[in-house]
Amino acid sequence: MSAATRRASIEDAATALFAERGYQGASIDEIARRSGVTPPVLYDHFASKQDLYRRLLERHFAELRQVWRENFVGEDPPARRVARSFDAWFAYIEAHPFAGRMLFRDTTGDPKIEAMHQEVAASSRAAIMGLFTDQPEVERVIGPELEEGLEMAWIVMRGVLQGLAMWWYEHPRVPRERIVATAMNALWIGWERTQAGEAWSAEG
């Protein structure tokens, strides 16, 4: 088998196993076995388990970033652009079941790997948040304490999207539109109305 093909087969097996078991739970032996080779062959293609993991992280995060970049554009109203992006995002999740599970599986237990994961995720977050902050409406939608508010809006959005994505993996018969509609209802309407002066307050 050619180097490129073998490499791809290792990457596929590794993505699936990392998705299923996480970094520590996935053993090199099993990744190799699922790719139809022995461990030394894997080391001909990747320097270490950590190297393999990082390449996969970077690749899948880059693909998701690309989804945002391609869909969060245009002249139509923000609600439509957000909805289109959500839909494309969940379409990616649907088409790449292991990639999503690998990226959103929280942590690994190995501090070095954890730091790496956070680093790669943070650069992705920055890129996507940049799309939002380029919008003239941000300040109106997010509110005054911009930095902190943006970060919290990101956390809320990420929580909802990741949560729905992981749930969807276990309920694959739910149609994508329903997932997207749930995300939109939870997020967009809340944001919009909050800024229309209907924010919740403890005194209300």
Add this chain to the structure above:
Amino acid sequence: MSAATRRASIEDAATALFAERGYQGASIDEIARRSGVTPPVLYDHFASKQDLYRRLLERHFAELRQVWRENFVGEDPPARRVARSFDAWFAYIEAHPFAGRMLFRDTTGDPKIEAMHQEVAASSRAAIMGLFTDQPEVERVIGPELEEGLEMAWIVMRGVLQGLAMWWYEHPRVPRERIVATAMNALWIGWERTQAGEAWSAEG
């Protein structure tokens, strides 16, 4: 040191280390060392690492369940009861930094442990969802496909609460009211308005 005291010291150290490293990343040796004992002593108090982990899971989940039970009651309007519950929930998170981190750290890599975690979490979810389904307003707020809708509403809420909790651990100077307000704005307003006929639709 008395058995109860020693046991408590082991539980504290284990919670902190599980929170920091996850199940696989936390070693019995280090848990014992942090408790000021050697591993055999730990095994005098707990049958296995798995046993220790399960006891901690059950204890912390039970505490969080209790928070809901105590706060999601009363005759005041739902928005107030939800807000009060969120506030109490985040107060628990604030007071028990390691408990939250241990519970919400997603997965462990060991299928047996993962299954156990899901089992304990599911029973907690059922208890809390029961509080909601006892409310007469559920159907109005969630919509017609009740089972699936309720589950998705739970996923959305869990995603937001857990996401904010984890973010808050890294930004402890943000006051609790701000976290609670963000959660309320994200969740409650979306839910309410969705049912007021303002649901988002692809054709809109």
Add this chain to the structure above:
DNA sequence: AGTCTAACCTAGTGGCCACTAGGTTAGAGC
């Protein structure tokens, strides 16, 4: 045919980790 590259293998190695066998110490009750 001969050479070179690279895909692939067998058979380890060292280190970590959950867990234990077997024993010592120390305090409580009599």
Add this chain to the structure above:
DNA sequence: GCTCTAACCTAGTGGCCACTAGGTTAGACT
């Protein structure tokens, strides 16, 4: 003072795992 319980220890053991030394095979090019 004696006994009994239980908290605690030293010193392992076996198994798993990331990684490797050192080789064989097979196709590509000359």
